[in-house]
Amino acid sequence: MLFEFEHTLLSNLWLITPKPFQDERGLFFRFFCKKEFEKIGFSKEFAQLNHSINKLKGTIRGMHYQEPPFAETKLVRCIKGKILDVVVDIRQNSPTFLQHYAVELSAENKRMLLIPEGFAHGFQTLEDDTEILYHHTNFYTPSAERGLRYNDLMLNISWIMLPTAISERDANFPLLSKDFKGIFIEN
Numbered sequence: 001m002l003f004e005f006e007h008t009l010l011s012n013l014w015l016i017t018p019k020p021f022q023d024e025r026g027l028f029f030r031f032f033c034k035k036e037f038e039k040i041g042f043s044k045e046f047a048q049l050n051h052s053i054n055k056l057k058g059t060i061r062g063m064h065y066q067e068p069p070f071a072e073t074k075l076v077r078c079i080k081g082k083i084l085d086v087v088v089d090i091r092q093n094s095p096t097f098l099q100h101y102a103v104e105l106s107a108e109n110k111r112m113l114l115i116p117e118g119f120a121h122g123f124q125t126l127e128d129d130t131e132i133l134y135h136h137t138n139f140y141t142p143s144a145e146r147g148l149r150y151n152d153l154m155l156n157i158s159w160i161m162l163p164t165a166i167s168e169r170d171a172n173f174p175l176l177s178k179d180f181k182g183i184f185i186e187n
């Protein structure tokens, strides 16, 4: 096995650790492999690969998602520094609706999160100069972009520290209302 696939408590959310090959030059490992990922039922194509650079420890970005038909799966990996990566299940009728999952991803532990459609995603950097790569299965579509407030009490996310940097938009996403039903994702 070139990857270790761990299914989390939220359905279709996978924590993935590549198995590195090591020699005197250093390491080699795969970020993605279509054949290997098909073993866990992932067979979509990626449409975009994005790179995020964050100067300050404590930076928060999130919690973002795109509405159908632009919902997307994301494969997230930290390539420099360390983050607390957080996702919230907003799939309509999901048994784990509004539950979240948080995990430390770092350049050192090489872990990745495969986040299915129907999740909001965000992270907090735990070191200065932290960089993240994302694969996305859909194109960035600003008209379909939505967000949850990172500190919404209904989400109850334990961030490591108060944000040291956050965008105006992320700090002001509306709080969830009681009749938020999530988004409908076809299986």
Ligand SMILES: Cc1cn([C@H]2C[C@H](O)[C@@H](COP(=O)(O)OP(=O)(O)O[C@H]3O[C@@H](C)C(=O)[C@@H](O)[C@H]3O)O2)c(=O)[nH]c1=O
Pocket: 048, 050, 052, 061, 062, 063, 064, 074, 121, 122, 123, 134, 140, 167
């Ligand atoms: C996400 C994105 C942004 N942009 C532009 C829009 C804007 O001018 C600038 C910065 O965008 P944002 O402020 O949305 O960047 P950012 O807050 O880093 O957005 C990212 O946050 C994390 C948590 C995610 O999960 C990602 O999918 C993405 O939503 O880059 C693109 O051109 N393509 C893209 O795919």
